Amino acid sequence: MEYVLHILMLIVIYSVLAYSLDFIVGHGGLVSLAQAGFFGIGAYAAALLSLKFGLSLPTVFLASICLTALMSLFVSVPSFYLQDDYFVVVTFCFQMIVFSIFNNWLEVTRGALGIPGIPLPVLFGWEISSKSEFIVLGLLILAFSALCIWGLTRGAFGRILHGLREDEVYTESLGWNVRAVKIIAFAVSAVLAGLAGSLYGFYVAYIDPTYFTVMESILILSIVIVGGAGSFAGPVIGASVLVLMPEALRFIGFTPSLAGNMRELVYGLLLVLILLFRPQGIAGKYDFTQSKGAR
């Protein structure tokens, strides 16, 4: 039972991460490899603030929101000036820098030793301790994320994001402040990833930099692509598939160590198959592989 709950919790956390990334990738057409960085910033913020300052859960979340929103400027501002591949390189660099800060700022993050003993979070007197309680908190955050994304993608703002994805110059000519749109989009994306990170930090009670590498960013991007970029159900479907698959491998008889190695292989294979046969992802409408502004 504990095991099932753990898997469920992972699906919830990765769903939030996928919503956060899909907002900019699927809806805004801005591919980023920095998502694990924001995930990590949220996790470290939660760990340090609750351990060192004994802040309560709402305060930690608030601080995490402010911090990730602020840090998102390091990604959104370069996106004014760089497009496509060049921009992806910037997000990659941001990811590397954030990782090396986690890994090398020993006084604060303890580097590779990580931060153990993150206290259990308390929400208005409710101490969240069991796995099922964490899942309740996780589902609340997932619902909040999904609601944010739903509200922001279906109306006017969503249309402008789609305009940005297809043709930025044209969208700007219509009178839309595309820079401000990007700042908002990246901030929302980073904040949601940060919330997932804070939740994750509390849940596992121990974090170290290896959770927040560029490989993790790539995994989140894979979830978005597999689930279907720019679709509402995509992130949850993608997260379920990619979390459950390695577990399934274990069930069909691979030893845990072999299953671990097979994981990367199967992810790679799945991604290739999806891109070949269903480029819009399982639930998606937006063909990720088609070039922008196809006219």
Added chain:
Amino acid sequence: MMSGSGDPAGLDATTLNCHELGLSFGGHKVLNGFSVTFAGAGITAVVGPNGAGKTTLFNVITGFIQPDSGECFLGDKQLTGRRPHSIARLGIGRTFQDVRFIARLSVIDNLLLASNAVSGPTGIGLRAFLSEKRIREEHSDRCAEVLETIGLTQKAGDTASTLSFGQQKLLSIGCCLMNPRKYYLLDEPFAGVHPELVVTITETLKKMSKSSEVIFIEHDFEIIEKIAERVVAIHQGHLIVDGPPDQVFDTDSVLEAFVG
């Protein structure tokens, strides 16, 4: 109603004034001390051989390219240095020579995307959280009107990529029309369009010019003579003639530059 060859004294809030614009691309002078004034009413054609700098002029006015020297004003507001979205909101709409619209969205969604009435400069704000249904309701009259004008009423729900080239051109003009602007800068709205649609586009331009000035780039002198009240001829980044069509087309320098 019309300014003829630019009346510098009439600098009211709707005057669009380009002053001594200079621009080079890698040593090649595309605009060379180009000055022109528009009054904000009527239909003006911009002519010039390929590579004369017509599209570049539009790009400079609408803020997509910064000139090396000179500046543009709308009334007393400086346009040069402003970002394109802000120039659009000051009252200068435009279309592109390589017809632009959002291919994956429906015709009606393209019109809604174009409407600045939705909310704020980013489309976000309290109104962005109104139900989409309400936004559509509020815009239904305007959309119907524009669809009628561009003759795409039947195609409202179709994905824009399924339209014919001529219809796509009409859609891009229609998107421009969604907002009341003082100027509509249209880059070759007639090029590559079937004669039947030429009529629709002509009528659209005439409607647009009732409360604004339409400035369009065109190579076909016949079309120009039919609808333009003023012609501005560009050659090698210079303004060579500026006046009513019949007069401009009789000028030796124009004949030389265009017919060779």
